[in-house]
Amino acid sequence: MLFPRFLLFFGLFCFLFMPGLQAQYVIKGTISDKNNDPVMFATITLQRTKDSSIIITGLADSAGKFTLQNSNIKETFITVSAPGYIANAQKITDSSSKNIILQFTLKGAEKLLANVTITAKKPLIERRPDRIIFNVADHITSDGSDAMNVLKKAPGVRVRDGEISISGKSTVTVMLNEKLLQLSGDELIEMLSSIPAGNILRIEIITAPPAKYDASGNSGIINIVTKHPLSDGFNGNVTTGYLLRSHSAPFMSANVNYKQGKVNVYANMSSAYFRSVPVSAYTIYYPQQRWEQNTTQQNLYPYVRLQAGADYTFTTRSTIGFLYTLGASSPVYEDDTKTRVFNLDANAIDSVLQTKAKETGSGVRNVFNLNYEYRIDSMGKKLNVDFDYFTRNGQHKRDFATDDVFADGSSTGVTNKNRTDGTQVVNIKSIKADLNLPAGWAKFTLGAKASFTENSSDNHFAAYNGSIYANDPLRSNTFEYTEYVQSLYGSIEKSFNKLSMQAGLRAEHTRSKGYSPTLAIANNYKYLKLFPSLFFQYSFNEDNELNLNFTRRIQRPDFMLLNPFRYYSNTTSYETGNPFLQPSYSNNIEIGYTLRSRYTLNLFFQRVTDLFAQVMNVDTTDDGYHFTNANVGTELNYGISFNAVVNPAPAWESAIEFYAYYTHFNSSYYSSSTMQSYTRPSFNISTNNTFFLNGAKTLSAELDLDYEAKELSQFSLQYQTFNMEVGVKALLFRKRLSVALNIEDIFATDRYRLRNLYNGSVTNNYGDNRLFRISIGYKFGTRANVKNRPNTSGIEERQGLSHEQQHGN
Numbered sequence: 084m085l086f087p088r089f090l091l092f093f094g095l096f097c098f099l100f101m102p103g104l105q106a107q108y109v110i111k112g113t114i115s116d117k118n119n120d121p122v123m124f125a126t127i128t129l130q131r132t133k134d135s136s137i138i139i140t141g142l143a144d145s146a147g148k149f150t151l152q153n154s155n156i157k158e159t160f161i162t163v164s165a166p167g168y169i170a171n172a173q174k175i176t177d178s179s180s181k182n183i184i185l186q187f188t189l190k191g192a193e194k195l196l197a198n199v200t201i202t203a204k205k206p207l208i209e210r211r212p213d214r215i216i217f218n219v220a221d222h223i224t225s226d227g228s229d230a231m232n233v234l235k236k237a238p239g240v241r242v243r244d245g246e247i248s249i250s251g252k253s254t255v256t257v258m259l260n261e262k263l264l265q266l267s268g269d270e271l272i273e274m275l276s277s278i279p280a281g282n283i284l285r286i287e288i289i290t291a292p293p294a295k296y297d298a299s300g301n302s303g304i305i306n307i308v309t310k311h312p313l314s315d316g317f318n319g320n321v322t323t324g325y326l327l328r329s330h331s332a333p334f335m336s337a338n339v340n341y342k343q344g345k346v347n348v349y350a351n352m353s354s355a356y357f358r359s360v361p362v363s364a365y366t367i368y369y370p371q372q373r374w375e376q377n378t379t380q381q382n383l384y385p386y387v388r389l390q391a392g393a394d395y396t397f398t399t400r401s402t403i404g405f406l407y408t409l410g411a412s413s414p415v416y417e418d419d420t421k422t423r424v425f426n427l428d429a430n431a432i433d434s435v436l437q438t439k440a441k442e443t444g445s446g447v448r449n450v451f452n453l454n455y456e457y458r459i460d461s462m463g464k465k466l467n468v469d470f471d472y473f474t475r476n477g478q479h480k481r482d483f484a485t486d487d488v489f490a491d492g493s494s495t496g497v498t499n500k501n502r503t504d505g506t507q508v509v510n511i512k513s514i515k516a517d518l519n520l521p522a523g524w525a526k527f528t529l530g531a532k533a534s535f536t537e538n539s540s541d542n543h544f545a546a547y548n549g550s551i552y553a554n555d556p557l558r559s560n561t562f563e564y565t566e567y568v569q570s571l572y573g574s575i576e577k578s579f580n581k582l583s584m585q586a587g588l589r590a591e592h593t594r595s596k597g598y599s600p601t602l603a604i605a606n607n608y609k610y611l612k613l614f615p616s617l618f619f620q621y622s623f624n625e626d627n628e629l630n631l632n633f634t635r636r637i638q639r640p641d642f643m644l645l646n647p648f649r650y651y652s653n654t655t656s657y658e659t660g661n662p663f664l665q666p667s668y669s670n671n672i673e674i675g676y677t678l679r680s681r682y683t684l685n686l687f688f689q690r691v692t693d694l695f696a697q698v699m700n701v702d703t704t705d706d707g708y709h710f711t712n713a714n715v716g717t718e719l720n721y722g723i724s725f726n727a728v729v730n731p732a733p734a735w736e737s738a739i740e741f742y743a744y745y746t747h748f749n750s751s752y753y754s755s756s757t758m759q760s761y762t763r764p765s766f767n768i769s770t771n772n773t774f775f776l777n778g779a780k781t782l783s784a785e786l787d788l789d790y791e792a793k794e795l796s797q798f799s800l801q802y803q804t805f806n807m808e809v810g811v812k813a814l815l816f817r818k819r820l821s822v823a824l825n826i827e828d829i830f831a832t833d834r835y836r837l838r839n840l841y842n843g844s845v846t847n848n849y850g851d852n853r854l855f856r857i858s859i860g861y862k863f864g865t866r867a868n869v870k871n872r873p874n875t876s877g878i879e880e881r882q883g884l885s886h887e888q889q890h891g892n
Contacts, residue, residue: 333355440484559601770787802837
């Protein structure tokens with residue numbers, strides 16, 4: 084009954100505020116050039132006279148005509164601008180009439196050079212009230228890389244052991260062009276690794292998402308925005324390269340697009356044959372023994388990713404777009420594990436377990452997106468509708484054999500061979516609608532979304548009995564999971580001279596069911612939760628801004644964390660899901676100060692309840708251990724961050740970041756009668772530096788440094804890490820050809836090391852991160868100096884308070 088009640092509330096909310104959408108003044112006009120020809124699709128802006136602040140914006144039609152509406156036009160003026168023309172402005176002097184007619188004549192920018200595109204270079208890092216923007220397109224060491232590696236370079240983002248989080252806070256969710264990627268763990272890494280960095284325009288670290296975004300992600304959202312073609316004609320680029328870790332690997336990618344008039348068609352592909360040799364080590368303590376497990380893994384990861392899309396503009400008001408993505412991979416992993424068992428009393432080796440394993444897999448992803456945008460009027464009112472369908476089919480098989488030998492190498496007589504194999508099918512359907520309703524006194528945004536997730540897996544465990552692999556029904560499992568999330572949201576944005584505010588409320592109704600017929604386990608959950616958001620921004624002047632944000636968020640466990648099937652590394656260790664896992668919730672507060680758009684000081688506070696995390700359970704009876712996820716307790720994070728973008732020298736651009744934070748974690752997971760409490764301060768400092776080596780800026784170098792001090796990670800103390808990267812890039816043949824050389828993790832110090840503070844176990848993993856990469860890229864196509872209309876095929880969304888940017892599908 085709660086959800087229908089919210090529908091009633093939401094309808095009442097819309098009804099109460101609809102009267103405010105009726106403007107009192109109508110401003111109409113025509114725009115032409117010196118030959119009296121209409122200037123098509125010009126941008127019209129109504130601004131305040133005293134400070135030039137923007138009230139509303141609009142767009143002229145193909146005949147050069149426009150209409151604006153607003154409740155107050157006193158002390159205002161209209162600015163008209165269009166590509167290839169000099170902007171023109173007129174002050175509105177007559178406010179007695181409700182209908183105002185204006186005529187604009189634009190002069191051509193005669194001094195513009197034909198066939199030359201002049202582009203203002205964006206700073207590497209930008210700060211907005213609710214997010215940090217990392218402009219990847221200008222990052223040298225990202226050339227030839229992929230989205231996963233670029234995320235590691237993004238400010239404040241941490242990627243450790245397959246988990247993505249923000250410094251000083253907990254985990255985040257990942258979106259691609261504002262579409263939620265409902266993947267995690269290895270599947271998310273696989274997806275991100277298949278996206279070339281050359282396709283990425285920017286990465287947005289949204290620490291305080293407005294109500295229009297999904298509430299999932301305790302610490303916010305990372306939105307990866309890909310490039311979208313904006314110029315007419317046929318254009319494209321191709322990149323190929325060579326990557327060397329412990330083994331070499333070739334890679335390539337290509338993009339093409341054709342845009343003419345109402346039609347825009349584009350496609351891209353990427354392919355690679357990556358190989359790596361990660362190593363891992365675990366030390367486990369038992370009452371009478373110490374086990375030291377060391378694994379060397381030979382990884383082979385070939386993949387291909389294809390994408391094709393089209394946009395069609397029916398009229399100046401409506402555009403439809405379609406996008407299809409195909410991803411396929413067939414990874415192979417070979418493990419060589421040696422576990423030495425020490426007798427603590429004698430401090431000598433009792434025995435050694437030797438395990439060799441080979442795992443093969445294959446997976447195919449198909450993603451469909453249909454987008455429709457209807458621009459209701461020139462005031463900015465618009466409706467955007469998105470339909471998405473994601474499907475993935477995967478299968479895997481793992482063979483592993485273990486021999487138990489004495490310290491001298493002789494056999495103990497204990498040996499076994501096992502096999503696990505299974506299939507997984509994922510289907511996710513979603514539809515959402517967003518309605519932007521700017522009025523003279525405020526801006527309203529309303530929306531709804533429904534998503535339907537169906538996930539099933541069938542996994543088997545079989546032991547070799549000397550002649551065949553016999554299935555073990557007690558360690559095999561079928562698991563089915565369904566999740567339905569229905570959302571409604573509304574927000575209002577208002578400016579009071581120097582103060583801007585936005586208030587939003589999002590309601591998400593969730594129904595989920597996990598069922599294991601093998602284990603006879605079924606869990607059903609149904610709940611409605613409200614997620615408010617509140618933003619304030621005060622501009623003292625052009626150089627000084629203060630902002631305050633509050634958001635409430637949720638983190639839902641995904642399918643893999645719920646599946647109770649055991650994924651064995653060897654006979655004594657495995658990883659399993661927890662079908663009883665519950666969502667966690669967080670409250671987040673941020674206070675920020677920005678000076679001259681270059682320096683930002685930010686205070687943050689986060690409290691997470693019902694936090695779920697991976698835990699290690701040591702079986703002291705049977706001498707083994709396993710990993711699972713559990714709701715372990717409450718975590719409190721608070722701290723300060725400082726960001727600066729400076730130019731120490733004319734040819735030197737530098738971005739510096741510093742995070743200092745304190746973590747307090749309480750849990751009774753390991754002992755229900757005793758509360759375990761852990762606290763620790765920590766800090767993180769990083770810098771990105773670009774050096775231009777010639778006056779034309781066609782030869783440049785980059786130096787990136789990142790240091791993370793020891794920090795608390797739930798029950799574990801995570802040790803410090805350091806990463807140093809260098810790169811050189813040359814632009815040749817009128818900047819059409821680019822050659823880049825990069826070296827990452829030069830000293831092999833970007834390691835994942837931690838010690839469990841409860842049971843003393845130690846983890847030391849290295850993902851073969853040190854690499855050398857050379858990439859060569861070439862841009863081709865037409866570069867005509869034409870007048871382009873703004874492309875709004877579902878790519879124009881609000882980015883922060885009173886700030887709009889374009890992004891692609």
